[in-house]
Amino acid sequence: MDGTYIEREGAANAPFYLPQGDECDLFAAAHANTLPVLLKGPTGCGKTRFVAHMAARLGRPLYTVACHDDLSAADLIGRYLLKGGETVWVDGPLTRAVREGAICYLDEVVEARKDVTVVLHPLTDDRRILPIDRTGEELEAAPGFMLVASYNPGYQNILKTLKPSTRQRFVALDFDFPAAAEEERIVAQESGLDPARCKPLVRLAGKLRGLKGQDLEEGVSTRLVVYTATLIAQGMPVERAIRAAMVEPLTDDEDIKRGLLDLVTAVFG
Ligand SMILES: Nc1ncnc2c1ncn2[C@@H]1O[C@H](COP(=O)(O)OP(=O)(O)OP(=O)(O)O)[C@@H](O)[C@H]1O
Numbered sequence: 001m002d003g004t005y006i007e008r009e010g011a012a013n014a015p016f017y018l019p020q021g022d023e024c025d026l027f028a029a030a031h032a033n034t035l036p037v038l039l040k041g042p043t044g045c046g047k048t049r050f051v052a053h054m055a056a057r058l059g060r061p062l063y064t065v066a067c068h069d070d071l072s073a074a075d076l077i078g079r080y081l082l083k084g085g086e087t088v089w090v091d092g093p094l095t096r097a098v099r100e101g102a103i104c105y106l107d108e109v110v111e112a113r114k115d116v117t118v119v120l121h122p123l124t125d126d127r128r129i130l131p132i133d134r135t136g137e138e139l140e141a142a143p144g145f146m147l148v149a150s151y152n153p154g155y156q157n158i159l160k161t162l163k164p165s166t167r168q169r170f171v172a173l174d175f176d177f178p179a180a181a182e183e184e185r186i187v188a189q190e191s192g193l194d195p196a197r198c199k200p201l202v203r204l205a206g207k208l209r210g211l212k213g214q215d216l217e218e219g220v221s222t223r224l225v226v227y228t229a230t231l232i233a234q235g236m237p238v239e240r241a242i243r244a245a246m247v248e249p250l251t252d253d254e255d256i257k258r259g260l261l262d263l264v265t266a267v268f269g
Pocket residue numbers: 016017018019020041042043044045046047048049050152178186190222223226
């Protein structure tokens with residue numbers, strides 16, 4: 001592939017996403033060649049937005065599943081349900097995506113139960129099939145079907161990483177927070193706040209991210225910077241907005257909080 005790809009009607013209405021590198025080309029190339037993609041990165045750095053944006057650009061419907069430790073294979077594939085005295089089969093989101101040639105996005109895939117990853121294996125190698133044991137069907141994925149999974153490698157324990165046999169079925173893209181100039185554009189665009197006023201917020205976010213690993217488990221997300229700017233654009237005083245959206249969500253520890261507020265004073269004077 002030469003980096004160009006077909007843009008469908010949805011492209012014009014695609015949700016705003018500012019690329020950080022060649023991730024859009026890579027995703028499109030994977031889609032064109034039926035390769036599944038794994039997105040790795042910290043919370044609130046743009047993974048979900050990226051998938052929504054690419055689905056629209058490629059003109060594919062998108063089914064998003066938020067994975068949790070109770071999510072079973074049946075939740076993805078489907079089950080028989082009682083409807084008016086009859087049992088009817090109801091497709092789950094994965095089955096629907098396989099039939100329609102849609103993009104199926106499994107958010108926080110490491111949270112899902114083991115039986116879920118087993119289901120993904122025949123779909124993510126070149127067979128591209130989904131066996132449905134309960135109905136005896138074996139579905140071949142329709143053209144356009146793509147499996148996308150994401151996880152945050154930071155905060156889960158060692159038990160919650162993907163098995164090599166699962167992760168080695170995906171092309172993986174590493175996400176991180178945008179560089180300052182890009183983050184300023186994103187925050188201004190998302191919040192409507194004047195770009196000049198977004199600049200110091202992004203600078204503060206950079207300083208807060210420097211504390212990751214020492215005082216903080218996770219650096220402040222782009223999402224929280226957008227929240228802060230949104231509150232300011234709404235008329236909230238800057239200090240109050242920062243406290244509510246960039247300090248309180250990060251920690252409950254009073255000492256650490258004081259340290260963070262000192263940083264705020266250092267940046268805003
Ligand atoms: N590159 C970007 N272009 C446009 N908006 C962005 C970008 N990166 C982050 N954002 C903004 O940050 C917000 C959070 O991003 P998103 O929800 O995609 O994060 P995430 O990586 O999926 O987080 P989580 O792991 O918590 O689900 C978005 O709603 C959007 O406002």
